[in-house]
Amino acid sequence: MKGNFIDNLPKVYGIYTGGFIGFIIIMAIAEQMGMTAKAIGIAFVAFTVFIYALIGWLSRTAQADAYYVAGRQVPTVFNGMATAADWMSGASFVAMAGGIYFKGYGYMALLVGWTGGYVLVASLLAPYLRKFGCYTVPDFIGTRYGGNLARFSAVVVLTVASFTYVTAQINATGTIASVALDIPFQYAVYIGLISILLCSMLGGMRGVTWTQVAQYIVLIIAYLLPVFWISNKMGAGFFPHFMLADEVARIGELEQQFGFVKNAAADLKTVPKGLAGITKAHSAVNATPWAFISLALAMMMGTASLPHVMMRYFTTPSVKAARKSVGWSLFFIFLLYSSAPMLATLSKLSLIDPNLPTGIIGKSIAEVQAIDWYQNWNQANLMFVSDFNGNGTLELNEFFMGGKAVVLATPEIAGLPYVISGLVAAGGMAAAMSTADGLILAIANAISHDVYYKIIDPKAETAKRLLVARVLLVVIGFAGATIAAMEIQGILGSVIWAFDFAMSGLFFPLVLGVWWKRANRQGAIAGMLGGLAAGTWYLVWVRTGGSGFLGITQLTFGIFGSAVSFVLMVVVSLMTAEPDKATQKMVDDVRVPSGKTILGKSH
Amino acid sequence: MSNQQKHWEKTRSLLFITLAIWFIFSIGIFLFGAEMNEVSGPFGYPWTYWFTCQGSLGAFVILIFWFANRQEKIDEEFGFSEREDE
Numbered sequence: 192m193k194g195n196f197i198d199n200l201p202k203v204y205g206i207y208t209g210g211f212i213g214f215i216i217i218m219a220i221a222e223q224m225g226m227t228a229k230a231i232g233i234a235f236v237a238f239t240v241f242i243y244a245l246i247g248w249l250s251r252t253a254q255a256d257a258y259y260v261a262g263r264q265v266p267t268v269f270n271g272m273a274t275a276a277d278w279m280s281g282a283s284f285v286a287m288a289g290g291i292y293f294k295g296y297g298y299m300a301l302l303v304g305w306t307g308g309y310v311l312v313a314s315l316l317a318p319y320l321r322k323f324g325c326y327t328v329p330d331f332i333g334t335r336y337g338g339n340l341a342r343f344s345a346v347v348v349l350t351v352a353s354f355t356y357v358t359a360q361i362n363a364t365g366t367i368a369s370v371a372l373d374i375p376f377q378y379a380v381y382i383g384l385i386s387i388l389l390c391s392m393l394g395g396m397r398g399v400t401w402t403q404v405a406q407y408i409v410l411i412i413a414y415l416l417p418v419f420w421i422s423n424k425m426g427a428g429f430f431p432h433f434m435l436a437d438e439v440a441r442i443g444e445l446e447q448q449f450g451f452v453k454n455a456a457a458d459l460k461t462v463p464k465g466l467a468g469i470t471k472a473h474s475a476v477n478a479t480p481w482a483f484i485s486l487a488l489a490m491m492m493g494t495a496s497l498p499h500v501m502m503r504y505f506t507t508p509s510v511k512a513a514r515k516s517v518g519w520s521l522f523f524i525f526l527l528y529s530s531a532p533m534l535a536t537l538s539k540l541s542l543i544d545p546n547l548p549t550g551i552i553g554k555s556i557a558e559v560q561a562i563d564w565y566q567n568w569n570q571a572n573l574m575f576v577s578d579f580n581g582n583g584t585l586e587l588n589e590f591f592m593g594g595k596a597v598v599l600a601t602p603e604i605a606g607l608p609y610v611i612s613g614l615v616a617a618g619g620m621a622a623a624m625s626t627a628d629g630l631i632l633a634i635a636n637a638i639s640h641d642v643y644y645k646i647i648d649p650k651a652e653t654a655k656r657l658l659v660a661r662v663l664l665v666v667i668g669f670a671g672a673t674i675a676a677m678e679i680q681g682i683l684g685s686v687i688w689a690f691d692f693a694m695s696g697l698f699f700p701l702v703l704g705v706w707w708k709r710a711n712r713q714g715a716i717a718g719m720l721g722g723l724a725a726g727t728w729y730l731v732w733v734r735t736g737g738s739g740f741l742g743i744t745q746l747t748f749g750i751f752g753s754a755v756s757f758v759l760m761v762v763v764s765l766m767t768a769e770p771d772k773a774t775q776k777m778v779d780d781v782r783v784p785s786g787k788t789i790l791g792k793s794h
Numbered sequence: 795m796s797n798q799q800k801h802w803e804k805t806r807s808l809l810f811i812t813l814a815i816w817f818i819f820s821i822g823i824f825l826f827g828a829e830m831n832e833v834s835g836p837f838g839y840p841w842t843y844w845f846t847c848q849g850s851l852g853a854f855v856i857l858i859f860w861f862a863n864r865q866e867k868i869d870e871e872f873g874f875s876e877r878e879d880e
Contacts, residue, residue, distance in 0.1 A: 296827070299846040306851045307820040313858045314812045318865075432848065436838030474843045476828040483824050491820060509876045511866060518858040525851050532847040782802055783874040 197264055204269075207242075208408050214238060215412075219610045228609045232371040235613040236620055239409055240386045243402045243624070250394030250401050255653050258395030258660065259326040259636060261506040265400055270512075271519025273400050274503040276407035276625035278305075278520065279527055280356075281363025282686040284410060284622035287528075289594030290683065291535040295471045297478035297486075301687075302528050304487035306521060308494025313517035316495060317504040319705040319781050321513040324788025325505065327633070328498040328697070329641040332719075334790060335704045336712040337774065339646050344719040346637045348696030349498045351723065353630045354671065356497075356689035360627035361387070361668075361675040364620060366595070370571065371616040377676050383624070384672040391628045392661055395636075399628045400506060406621035411526060413618020414598075418530050421537050421605045425547070431533045438540050442473040445543055449552065449587040458579045466575050466591040473539060481742050489747040493690025496697040498637070499629040510784035538601040543587060549604055552587055559585050564603045568596055594683070631671065635663040687746050688730070695726030695752025699760050707764075708778050714764025721759040726752020801872040808868065812861045819845075819853040 196203070218231055252258055265273065283305070290298040325331045328349060333342030364383030369376045390402040418431055428434025451470055462468075471477050494500065503520075504513045545553040551562070556578045559565055568574040573593035576585055592600075598619070602611040639660035644651055651659075696719045703710040703718075729748040733739045743751050769775075777789055795803075823830065827842045835841035836849070869875040 296843070296846065302846055303820055303824075303850050306854050307816060310812065310816040310820075310854050310857055310861075314809050314816075314861055433837045439839060439843065474831075474840055476831045476842055478827075480825050480827055483827060484821050487820060487824070511862075511869075511876060514862040514865060515859070518855065518862055521855050521858055525855050529848050529851055779798065782805070783798060784869050785874045785876050 244389040247390040250398035273403035274520035275523035277629040280626035281623035289597035300486040304490025308491035311495040352693035359685035363623035496693040499633040691749030694749040696723035718760030722756025725755035
């Protein structure tokens, strides 16, 4: 190939996508020739992880700016894809459609929240932080406000938020690896971790960028192909997004007909942990405006404060490219997010409509228990039926499913070949790995660059800095895996908490750093530490039986945390001296795209 | 007023417009979620349902690209756009 790697990107990833589709076709043929389901699952996960590791190895580097910001030469569209993979985690891929399936409208606040935040990223922060030229988010805080304490406070908030998030992702890689490779979860977690580290250790941000693009391609194919296939197979329409209105209305009718019968507490005790029945309407509005809006708002402000997303925009060649790149990121995210409700609709209708051959509600319990896929997923502890009222027929309130099953099991329920299930496993693995990579790198970079290099040993040579960064990567990864192996909190819960922690401590210190010249060091430190402490206190209080106020729940505690952060930051800033002339000049320079970055190319 | 101040003034008003549109699609319409869901909207979906699945999400994508283009124009107008070789 002529020219350098960057010029050839479309060609390289074009060949890669073609190769991956070829691999899917080969697997489909192998299935027809008698390859077992288990072998197909192993082949999918092993093949894709091998490719990511190969990309990780090819991207190895010994330069600081390549390791921290991928040499700042990632083109707009590709950075959009990498951000989309970085963003869409195991929660988006595996858990989101399930959440919509069970909770309906109230849950769909997450769809709005996890996309609307990008408007804040594009307009308030990304271009300005790119102009700043920082390597990490605390690098911006530390330089804008000055002083080691401000820098260190930012590292603390970043670590709390990202670490909460990363344990959930390692948990997800472990779950998928254990199902696909058929090994116990405790070992699968470490296999997942080693795959993650292979992508990031040698190349840092550069390695992560190019593997994330590859992972995006896998995960989007793995999500969209089954949605379109199922929709066509059911005769629901060849383009589901525009054609499922009748199906949505039909679910509403069936819900009316069956009714949402409340189960007795004693009956529910027999249901395995983590499984749920359908108790909320599919498309009707079943939440108060504030419940919906507060969750959406918390997720939007959290998006704009999560360092692993923000640092993706440090890798673009220019400020202009950073702005456009946010648009592309959201476009690539939109492709998956707009499909999740469609998958939930198809999945639900195929299970509950008695007129469809796949429908199970209204069939006899014995008949359902004899179905192949029911037995498989029942064994995996993701499905359960029980005849509570003793009439021998399955009612809507007697069918239970795990949230993950909506994505993982629907292809099988709809009668698609197993090769699709293998593909979905590879997609879930890609989604969880790409996010875990971004998060571990964000933490390790903040500690190696901001704590080690900027605070402890400012004279360290590049080789030594990068060694420290890599050692930290491994240590943080293992710490995350160890906690993930304990399985304390579900995937979705931890992810939402991470957003709340991030917004409590970082949203206002970041935004006001650009938009309010008067913001000073004392105010920022008070805002970061006070906000984080207030948010954490509220979470603990509600978790230990506190009643909460203003309808703020343990999922939206960031609203309280960030409000405290804002008030503290403004009051303390105004009570103390305004920033010096040099700092004010720095803010002015950040606000115009042209000219040199505030921090040098290598710092 | 210096060139830079004027640039910042325009940038700030663009921010306010962007945030106002963002507010409508992320918060404003959901204040009337229950009422709006009674009416059939695009492709036959109920309005609120459609906004949460596609409408608001699509609006955000378009809004960001629109914002990026407008901001580029402002930067050019005041001579603050980046040179290609930087």
